[in-house]
Amino acid sequence: MTNPTLLVAKHTYLTRLKKKSFWWMVFSPIILIAAAALLGYGIAHFSSQQEAKIAVVGPSSSRQILANAADQLDLKISNISDDQAAKTALKANKIDGILTLDSNQGTLVTQPKAPKIDKDKLQAVLGKIALITRAKDYGLDNQQAQTLLSPFALKTEVQNQKSQANADNVEAAKSIIAVAVTIIVLVIVSTYASLIGNEIANEKSSRIMETLLAASSAQAQYFGKLLGVTALLASQLVAYVVLGAAANLFGKKIEVINQGLSYLSALTPAFILYTLIFVIVATALYLVLAAIAASLVNDISQVSQAMVPVTTLAMMPYIVGLASASNGGNNLLVRIFAYIPFMSQSTMPSLLANQYANWWQAILSLLISVLALLALGWFGQKLYAKNVLSYSDENVLKQLMRSFKRN
Amino acid sequence: MITLSHLSKSFGDHRAVSDLSVTLKPGEVLGLIGQNGAGKTTTFRMILNFIEADKGTISWDNQPIDAHKRRLIGFLPEERGLYQKQTIEEQVVYLAQLHGMEKSAAKATLKDWMDRLQVVGNPGDLVQTLSKGNAQKIQMIMALIFDPDFVILDEPFSGLDPVNAGIFMDEIKRLKDRGAMIIFSSHNMDNVNQISDQLLMLKKGKTVLQGPVQAIRESFGRTRLYLETDEFNQADLAAMAGVTSVTKQDGGFLLKLTNEEAGHAIFDKVTANGYIPAFSQQPPTLAEIFKTEVSTND
Numbered sequence: 001m002t003n004p005t006l007l008v009a010k011h012t013y014l015t016r017l018k019k020k021s022f023w024w025m026v027f028s029p030i031i032l033i034a035a036a037a038l039l040g041y042g043i044a045h046f047s048s049q050q051e052a053k054i055a056v057v058g059p060s061s062s063r064q065i066l067a068n069a070a071d072q073l074d075l076k077i078s079n080i081s082d083d084q085a086a087k088t089a090l091k092a093n094k095i096d097g098i099l100t101l102d103s104n105q106g107t108l109v110t111q112p113k114a115p116k117i118d119k120d121k122l123q124a125v126l127g128k129i130a131l132i133t134r135a136k137d138y139g140l141d142n143q144q145a146q147t148l149l150s151p152f153a154l155k156t157e158v159q160n161q162k163s164q165a166n167a168d169n170v171e172a173a174k175s176i177i178a179v180a181v182t183i184i185v186l187v188i189v190s191t192y193a194s195l196i197g198n199e200i201a202n203e204k205s206s207r208i209m210e211t212l213l214a215a216s217s218a219q220a221q222y223f224g225k226l227l228g229v230t231a232l233l234a235s236q237l238v239a240y241v242v243l244g245a246a247a248n249l250f251g252k253k254i255e256v257i258n259q260g261l262s263y264l265s266a267l268t269p270a271f272i273l274y275t276l277i278f279v280i281v282a283t284a285l286y287l288v289l290a291a292i293a294a295s296l297v298n299d300i301s302q303v304s305q306a307m308v309p310v311t312t313l314a315m316m317p318y319i320v321g322l323a324s325a326s327n328g329g330n331n332l333l334v335r336i337f338a339y340i341p342f343m344s345q346s347t348m349p350s351l352l353a354n355q356y357a358n359w360w361q362a363i364l365s366l367l368i369s370v371l372a373l374l375a376l377g378w379f380g381q382k383l384y385a386k387n388v389l390s391y392s393d394e395n396v397l398k399q400l401m402r403s404f405k406r407n
Numbered sequence: 408m409i410t411l412s413h414l415s416k417s418f419g420d421h422r423a424v425s426d427l428s429v430t431l432k433p434g435e436v437l438g439l440i441g442q443n444g445a446g447k448t449t450t451f452r453m454i455l456n457f458i459e460a461d462k463g464t465i466s467w468d469n470q471p472i473d474a475h476k477r478r479l480i481g482f483l484p485e486e487r488g489l490y491q492k493q494t495i496e497e498q499v500v501y502l503a504q505l506h507g508m509e510k511s512a513a514k515a516t517l518k519d520w521m522d523r524l525q526v527v528g529n530p531g532d533l534v535q536t537l538s539k540g541n542a543q544k545i546q547m548i549m550a551l552i553f554d555p556d557f558v559i560l561d562e563p564f565s566g567l568d569p570v571n572a573g574i575f576m577d578e579i580k581r582l583k584d585r586g587a588m589i590i591f592s593s594h595n596m597d598n599v600n601q602i603s604d605q606l607l608m609l610k611k612g613k614t615v616l617q618g619p620v621q622a623i624r625e626s627f628g629r630t631r632l633y634l635e636t637d638e639f640n641q642a643d644l645a646a647m648a649g650v651t652s653v654t655k656q657d658g659g660f661l662l663k664l665t666n667e668e669a670g671h672a673i674f675d676k677v678t679a680n681g682y683i684p685a686f687s688q689q690p691p692t693l694a695e696i697f698k699t700e701v702s703t704n705d
Contacts, residue, residue: 002504002507004478004505007501007504007505008505011501015493203488206488206489206490206491207484207486207487207488208488208489208490209488210457210482210484210486210488211482211484211488211502211546211549211550212502212505213455213457214455214457214477214480214482214484215478215482215502215505215506216478216505217456217474217477218457220505389452389457389458
């Protein structure tokens with residue numbers, strides 16, 4: 001390989017790839033999600049140990065139905081059926097409550113410290129008991145009573161031109177996608193803008209820049225670094241795709257993974273690919289801006305100051321994206337944002353998912369961002385070449401504004 | 408052949424380089440001298456296309472220096488800088504590749520370079536473990552490892568002890584013998600005198616001296632006279648015609664003369680009674696010429 005731009009890209013890519021910090025960046029969200037899932041599972045598991053134990057005082061048939069539904073109700077049904085014995089046991093804290101059933105009503109008496117009893121579920125079972133009792137009163141046999149109790153099955157589906165997926169998951173995925181893309185883009189932009197900022201500032205402050213420019217050119221350094229960092233981002237996204245595929249193959253038995261996969265399966269591969277490309281293009285746009293800003297710093301301590309305009313700009317689509325998530329983005333402001341470079345990545349995938357925009361509109365939005373990337377990239381190389389060897393004590397933001405005005 | 412023709416560069420109202428012209432042939436060494444801010448680094452930056460000249464042209468074998476040719480220039484910048492967290496091999500090989508050298512060739516030759524420049528350390532050592540002098544040697548290796556035909560060295564001897572400065576000078580002579588064209592800047596006039604074929608002195612961007620080193624010195628006349636004698640004391644010598652000052656030096660006397668011809672009469676007087684151990688009439692040293700030029704009003 002002799003092309004200087006590719007050599008710079010390879011050097012940037014491999015240097016970062018070898019660092020532990022990159023792999024921590026890749027796996028920390030997975031670890032975080034896994035930890036949250038584990039915590040949730042732990043809490044649920046712990047809670048499930050805390051079943052209330054109650055005595056049921058009433059007809060034996062009703063007691064039997066409740067005993068059969070005990071698992072569903074997260075209850076333990078005591079063997080005590082006598083009212084007096086139950087009261088004694090409650091006083092002695094041997095049981096958590098007494099459910100007394102009459103013909104038309106039930107009374108639940110519990111201890112103050114008794115584990116929570118789901119009253120809705122209990123009421124539903126009691127309603128079923130009442131229904132069976134009344135059915136018998138009306139002279140219906142068991143089979144007729146069961147037929148009466150069988151629920152009406154409602155299966156909902158959304159008809160799509162290309163895909164037909166489970167409607168519940170599509171609805172869930174739609175609401176998740178708007179929020180997820182918005183948050184993911186902000187996290188990625190902040191992370192990678194800071195990464196390229198540090199890369200350039202480090203070379204400027206260590207004064208190795210002149211050596212590098214003499215061996216290649218400002219253009220090769222600029223485009224090479226952008227390419228290298230974008231390749232890192234692509235690697236991170238590919239890592240997630242690989243992890244997703246692995247989870248699909250091996251993790252289906254785990255409830256949390258299975259639930260997550262069911263949401264993803266509601267999205268078409270074309271949509272996932274479109275969103276990934278959009279995220280990469282949008283991040284590249286922010287990277288160009290970060291590279292221009294970083295070329296103005298004197299040393300590494302000024303990087304955070306230089307990144308302020310970049311992260312501030314990234315906050316705008318974040319706020320709009322989150323604000324519009326509740327209605328799937330169906331308002332004028334969001335529709336306008338969906339075509340503005342730097343903003344569109346947070347709104348257009350959501351509009352597309354909710355079918356407020358069609359594929360032609362989505363591709364047009366992506367195309368506008370790609371054209372903006374090419375234009376800013378070309379403009380940026382001039383600024384970079386001018387700034388990268390100059391060292392000024394002036395505020396970085398002022399320098400940045402003046403750089404844009406000059407050109 | 409490198410040709411700089413009527414180069415000028417201004418930054419706002421400040422004229423950094425004014426109408427600079429010089430030609431450098433294969434196997435020639437050009438010493439660029441001048442005070443800080445005289446325009447030396449600006450000249451280098453124009454050659455390397457870091458900044459554009461306002462006027463004038465720069466050519467290599469009568470062709471403009473394009474991006475491809477520029478990669479064949481070896482450059483040691485004044486501001487030293489390396490990737491501190493990388494190994495010596497990683498960054499030397501990376502820079503060599505950027506200059507168009509094969510990775511395997513750079514790896515194979517690195518150890519030889521480190522031995523020749525007497526770098527203390529191994530190719531696998533991290534740069535941050537190197538001393539300042541050794542880091543400077545690594546930068547010199549990065550500038551030269553790909554055998555460039557044109558080399559620019561900005562203050563190569565600054566911060567080096569005499570032994571290491573000697574090692575660098577040997578490398579420059581080796582490059583010259585190979586036929587490379589070398590431009591270097593330095594504030595050490597002894598080094599400039601020893602290795603330069605040509606000299607160019609800038610003062611506030613203007614060329615004030617230019618030409619072969621010895622010819623420049625001779626142009627000031629042989630007005631420095633060192634002699635050793637027991638018959639004459641400092642006062643006797645100071646009283647002689649054409650002598651402006653006398654100072655004791657290394658067991659003898661150093662006389663400054665108003666003109667070269669005054670030396671003849673002094674020689675006759677001090678050797679009237681025969682042998683004296685030393686009588687050497689020389690032009691002023693480069694350091695003296697430098698100081699004279701700097702102190703001269705425009």
